[in-house]
Amino acid sequence: MKAKPAELILSLAVFILGIGVAVGASQLSAAGGYARVGPNVAPAVIAGGLILLGGWLAYEALSGGWRNAVPDDPVERGEHPFHVAGFVWVSVGLIAQIFLIHTAGFVLAQATLLTCVARGFGSKKFARDFAIGVILALAVFLFFVKLLNVNLPAGWLRPLLGGAGI
Amino acid sequence: MPDAFSSLLHGFSIALTPLNLLWGFIGVTLGTFIGVLPGVGPALTVAMLMPLTIRLEPTGALIMFAGIYYGAMYGGSTTTILLNTPGESASIATALEGNLMAKKGRAGPALATSAIGSFVAGTIATVLVTLLAPVVVELALKFGPAEYFALMIFAFTTVAAVIGSSTVRGLTSLFLGLLLGVVGIDSQTGRSRFAFGVPELLDGIDVVVLAVGLFAVGEALYVAAYASRLEEKMEQLKGSLWMSKEDWRRSWPAWLRATAIGFPFGSIPAGGAEIPTFLSYATEKKFTKHPEEFGKGAIEGVAGPEAANNASVTGALVPLLTLGIPTSATAAVLLSAFQNYGIQPGPLLFQAQPDLVWGLLASLYIGNVLLLILNLPLVGIWVKVLAIPRPLLYGGILVFATLGAYSLHQSVVDLIILYVFGLLGFVMRRWDIPVAPAVIGLILGPLAETQARRALAISQGNSAVFITQPISATILAISFLLLIVPVIVRVMRRS
Numbered sequence: 001m002k003a004k005p006a007e008l009i010l011s012l013a014v015f016i017l018g019i020g021v022a023v024g025a026s027q028l029s030a031a032g033g034y035a036r037v038g039p040n041v042a043p044a045v046i047a048g049g050l051i052l053l054g055g056w057l058a059y060e061a062l063s064g065g066w067r068n069a070v071p072d073d074p075v076e077r078g079e080h081p082f083h084v085a086g087f088v089w090v091s092v093g094l095i096a097q098i099f100l101i102h103t104a105g106f107v108l109a110q111a112t113l114l115t116c117v118a119r120g121f122g123s124k125k126f127a128r129d130f131a132i133g134v135i136l137a138l139a140v141f142l143f144f145v146k147l148l149n150v151n152l153p154a155g156w157l158r159p160l161l162g163g164a165g166i
Numbered sequence: 167m168p169d170a171f172s173s174l175l176h177g178f179s180i181a182l183t184p185l186n187l188l189w190g191f192i193g194v195t196l197g198t199f200i201g202v203l204p205g206v207g208p209a210l211t212v213a214m215l216m217p218l219t220i221r222l223e224p225t226g227a228l229i230m231f232a233g234i235y236y237g238a239m240y241g242g243s244t245t246t247i248l249l250n251t252p253g254e255s256a257s258i259a260t261a262l263e264g265n266l267m268a269k270k271g272r273a274g275p276a277l278a279t280s281a282i283g284s285f286v287a288g289t290i291a292t293v294l295v296t297l298l299a300p301v302v303v304e305l306a307l308k309f310g311p312a313e314y315f316a317l318m319i320f321a322f323t324t325v326a327a328v329i330g331s332s333t334v335r336g337l338t339s340l341f342l343g344l345l346l347g348v349v350g351i352d353s354q355t356g357r358s359r360f361a362f363g364v365p366e367l368l369d370g371i372d373v374v375v376l377a378v379g380l381f382a383v384g385e386a387l388y389v390a391a392y393a394s395r396l397e398e399k400m401e402q403l404k405g406s407l408w409m410s411k412e413d414w415r416r417s418w419p420a421w422l423r424a425t426a427i428g429f430p431f432g433s434i435p436a437g438g439a440e441i442p443t444f445l446s447y448a449t450e451k452k453f454t455k456h457p458e459e460f461g462k463g464a465i466e467g468v469a470g471p472e473a474a475n476n477a478s479v480t481g482a483l484v485p486l487l488t489l490g491i492p493t494s495a496t497a498a499v500l501l502s503a504f505q506n507y508g509i510q511p512g513p514l515l516f517q518a519q520p521d522l523v524w525g526l527l528a529s530l531y532i533g534n535v536l537l538l539i540l541n542l543p544l545v546g547i548w549v550k551v552l553a554i555p556r557p558l559l560y561g562g563i564l565v566f567a568t569l570g571a572y573s574l575h576q577s578v579v580d581l582i583i584l585y586v587f588g589l590l591g592f593v594m595r596r597w598d599i600p601v602a603p604a605v606i607g608l609i610l611g612p613l614a615e616t617q618a619r620r621a622l623a624i625s626q627g628n629s630a631v632f633i634t635q636p637i638s639a640t641i642l643a644i645s646f647l648l649l650i651v652p653v654i655v656r657v658m659r660r661s
Contacts, residue, residue: 036627039352068331069598079392086390114561123557
């Protein structure tokens with residue numbers, strides 16, 4: 001039986017996370033008042049759990065792989081091999097939205113997100129996707145701002161939106 | 167406390183006001199619409215639609231949520247049957263026979279038996295909730311912090327260790343959730359923990375952000391990477407929607423048996439609707455007079471698991487409402503919806519806000535009826551939703567998912583956390599780590615910590631308090647056995 005590198009790395013990540021939490025917990029106050037249990041106790045318990053679980057996972061990874069896990073071969077799972085562009089485009093959309101929402105505003109940020117995600121799922125019609133994104137996001141924007149009284153950032157489209165939003 | 171019947175009648179008088187009826191109707195419709203989307207389960211549906219209720223008063227909002235909760239499940243079964251893409255693990259059993267029925271051109275009766283079965287099971291289960299909840303409340307009023315803590319440990323054990331394919335991966339997920347739960351201000355001492363000087367983290371991490379990150383962003387990343395270039399085959403909805411006499415005759419015993427299986431699983435905090443759906447499937451396979459049809463599209467194989475799912479999900483409202491303990495990811499998101507209104511479910515809620523509780527329970531009956539009326543006639547519309555091209559569909563889902571996370575606090579930090587949780591969700595999906603325990607751990611962890619510290623404060627720091635009180639000791643012992651016995655059995659079998 002051979003070790004599975006990806007599973008081993010994840011196991012060690014859980015283990016190291018546990019160590020990190022333990023270090024963090026040791027810096028928290030131990031003063032607990034009547035309960036004699038301070039804010040440090042729960043993190044310490046969690047740290048212990050993560051360290052044990054990381055070790056257990058590592059043991060499984062080294063002795064034939066995690067038990068009852070899905071097959072490593074995507075085809076065996078009924079899927080296709082890892083599609084880099086698909087993953088990257090969805091990520092680009094989400095990260096772009098983070099930067100755009102407080103600058104370009106909600107409508108343009110969400111339209112960009114929709115366009116990038118659609119690209120990640122194989123769409124080639126950018127203009128159509130963006131147009132649909134703008135219409136959808138504009139409808140949501142107006143619904144939230146005008147009807148629900150929940151403010152969303154108007155951004156660059158403020159002149160067109162007649163002062164709605166923030 | 168007045169008896170359940172008069173309380174319920176009072177509840178109906180609240181739920182049946184035109185405005186509340188309207189919220190229920192909107193909830194059911196939107197819940198079904200979003201729930202139909204492939205890959206969107208009930209937990210994500212409730213999380214995504216949360217911002218819609220920001221400005222509603224609590225009773226109306228919770229009535230709307232009840233509608234969303236039920237609608238999402240109905241919508242999910244439509245997708246499962248027509249597309250064979252179960253949106254959640256509790257739908258896998260339905261997918262087995264339901265999709266095969268659709269392939270044989272019997273999609274109509276499959277959808278009908280699942281809708282009517284859900285109605286029957288949901289209604290019976292709601293009656294049982296109505297009768298059981300006041301009893302549990304009476305019992306729960308006698309519980310102290312030690313008992314609550316023990317019950318929460320029990321819920322953790324069943325959710326993380328007993329359900330799912332691997333105890334160690336379930337527990338890992340739970341502990342990740344517990345870790346996220348300690349981020350922010352400690353409610354007992356006011357000190358900040360693991361906030362790293364980020365002011366947005368002081369309030370803690372919102373369950374909605376975690377649920378949306380794991381279920382929507384993680385799912386989108388995963389599908390884009392591994393399944394976006396697959397041909398998807400949708401079964402056509404042709405022929406009659408109606409069930410034949412034979413279909414009825416074979417369906418109703420399955421519905422009733424499944425209700426009997428599903429409800430107890432939901433109502434003791436034994437977590438999740440997955441086990442009862444598979445139990446029901448196995449039961450129907452055993453009882454059927456047509457064993458040759460199983461594996462080729464047997465109607466009992468749809469009727470049973472669907473009804474079991476609904477009964478168990480409804481049963482889960484008992485621990486949620488009476489004890490404040492969620493036993494599924496969906497219930498965890500619902501609990502966070504309660505908390506957004508400053509409402510902490512538990513026995514005291516039944517006394518403090520009877521209007522809200524009984525209005526909600528009454529609206530469950532109404533929601534079930536609304537769904538039955540809506541779902542079958544409108545199935546043509548739901549099918550059209552499924553025909554939206556995948557790229558636009560996932561783009562749209564993420565637009566609404568990020569909206570749900572952003573509109574909580576209008577914060578970019580939430581969007582950054584959302585993406586990080588998305589990456590985590592991707593890894594968990596790829597390496598078969600269940601996500602529900604993390605969601606439950608995040609919301610239940612801080613509550614368990616509070617109860618433990620209260621119990622210890624009462625006992626002046628004597629930690630034996632958890633094992634010297636009989637109820638707490640018993641529950642903890644059962645939890646411990648549930649955790650340890652399967653491991654021992656496995657080790658003994660190997661040697």
